[in-house]
Amino acid sequence: MTESSQDPNITLYTYSEVEEVKGYVGNFEVTIRKKARSVDLDTCTGCGDCIQKCPKRVTSEFDMGLGRRKAVYIPYGQAVPNVPVIDKDTCLFYTKGKCRMCEEACGPQAIRLGQEDELITEKVGAIVVATGFDQWDWTKYGEYGGGEIENVITGLHMERMLESTGPTAGHVVRPSDGKEAETVVFIQCAGSRDPERGVSYCSRVCCMYTAKHALMLKEHQPNSQAYVFYIDVRAPGKNYEEFYQKAQRDHGAIYVRGRPSKLFERGDKVVVRGVDTLTGKTLEIEADLVVLATALVPSKGSMELAKKLNIPHDEYGFFSEVHPKLQPVDSVTKGIFLTGACQFPRDIPDTVAMSGAAAAGVCAVFSQDNLTIEPRIAEVDEDRCSSCFNCVDVCPFGAIEIATRGDRKVAHVQKSLCAGCGNCASACRVRAIDVDGFRDHQIYAQIRGAFEWGERP
Amino acid sequence: MSEQETKTSHTDPHALRKLILELSGVDIGKCIQCGKCTAGCVVANETDWTPNQVMQLIRLNDMETLLGSSMFWYCTSCQTCTVRCPVGIDIAKVMNTMRLLVLDKQVDPAETDVATVNKVFMRSLKAHGRVFELGLVMNKNFRTGHPFQDASMGPAMFSKGKIGLKPHNIKGRQRIKSIIRNAGRFLKRD
């Protein structure tokens, strides 16, 4: 991150979101909403005096609620740029109109209270979408406490706790009283492989990160004991199976095959009621901490983003590639590439590999003066066009523009955007549109040919 | 099946795994629950728990269920499981260790007759350096309360020279005896 922020050929827009995308491959025009940081990037020295003076403490999102932050804060240690941001929802100035302590504390006068969002337009040739994932809302599981049991947490909480610079300095503790956890139960597939209430797919990364958590827990706290409830352990990857075996064999994680049915509190423990399906024996474990391997879902707002970018997504909101095997990083809209967990849950090695592929895809576009495209493209007979513009509404790729010809307005196909689907051709009432290679007379000729076959000499 | 057990942090959850390791040198921690041991086991259809379930019960630290199991009494020590296990667990040795554990802890074996056969077999071996068939059968029949079991087969076997009236002691029977004694000690120590 730091390296890319220093590269002269890279402009980083942090704390920013895409507002609108117009144009086509080689000629995109992107409107970016640069959210008001309320701190001037250029003047701020990152000294942190404002943070120290700020009187407002709130729970930290980055630490999954396990730690606290101020209303003016730097989200995490390695954040780029290392400049604070003021959280308008909790800042006393924005919520109550008073305070301004940060302003007073700031030597170089970088605080900009009342700053407004800024809209920036950039011309770009290609776009890579990498918006990643969010966690499935596991509180839908009433039988797991529905979010009411404090000592039931998720894998991301565990990540924060195991981090030596994290909110608990690497100690795995019970959120209820801060005591070190001894018996820790991991429950895999929390929401995954559950078409009834969660998602039907396997989230692909949780088996391995659970093994990692179990292993690290033992290393950080030798007195601890991990139990892992699983349906089956999926460890396909270089050295993955061996890693999971290690967690089980050398680090003493006890793997129990079966999904627990209920979690409830008994004293200061969380009781896990489960079964070992290999023996059919039901069992109860009194745990200090229960960690759910929650399903990975597309990040919030991905459906809206798909609309802005004009790219399709599946029922969950994961962006769709043209072909899962042959064009795994291309979206159907030319010049827009996909990578990482925004397409489907995947781990870091896969994300990095696909990002490389997406970058190579961009280079392939940029390295040519002319773009080679499929010949299957819609064409408008402008004389026939009745200017109803039905075609504009039905085109899923936004490839049809309205062009002016003298005093008339006609439909015009932007060739680099057209995917040759033929929607427009069937929607056109005056038959002014046809797809090259699939014109009516060509299709009729094919049909005729098919029936005449065999009668020919 | 015994009562549902509640696992608390007060008991060592690996006690049984460690005990088996200590007694036999076999670590079941490697087991991947593939089931191949059970698939090749000639007696698994007759037993309450199968070989892979025995491995899992050890993993679950369920001593009570295990001690009452019939599996290792039916086990013929054919070693099929051991030679086919993909992670190299000597399952047959675990079975044998379980038999010893039951005897050691003086728990009632799930299959008393098999345990009795085991005992009189070893006794015969120690006394004569080889098995004295007639003595073994009679001893076993009396102890299991079926004095005339298989008696009808006696004359035929006798006429074919398969069993004799008198025991034959081999030359080195003292050494056999000490091998057995040492093996017992070795199993307990190693």
Ligand SMILES: Cc1cc2nc3c(=O)[nH]c(=O)nc-3n(C[C@H](O)[C@H](O)[C@H](O)COP(=O)(O)OP(=O)(O)OC[C@H]3O[C@@H](n4cnc5c(N)ncnc54)[C@H](O)[C@@H]3O)c2cc1C
């Ligand atoms: C608990 C847990 C532990 C894991 N441990 C491991 C591990 O040990 N090893 C491993 O290989 N993998 C691990 N993974 C998987 C790993 O997190 C993912 O492979 C990786 O994060 C995917 O990277 P990504 O860049 O695609 O998505 P993300 O890391 O999710 O990044 C997406 C980014 O896009 C931003 N974003 C989202 N929407 C927008 C928007 N509209 N506009 C602007 N920005 C947006 C987000 O803020 C985020 O910064 C773990 C996952 C979990 C849940």
Ligand code: SF4
């Ligand atoms: S990766 Fe493992 S834990 Fe995660 S959903 Fe798939 S099978 Fe379940």
Ligand code: SF4
């Ligand atoms: S064959 Fe080996 S690995 Fe497979 S279940 Fe039996 S003991 Fe476990």
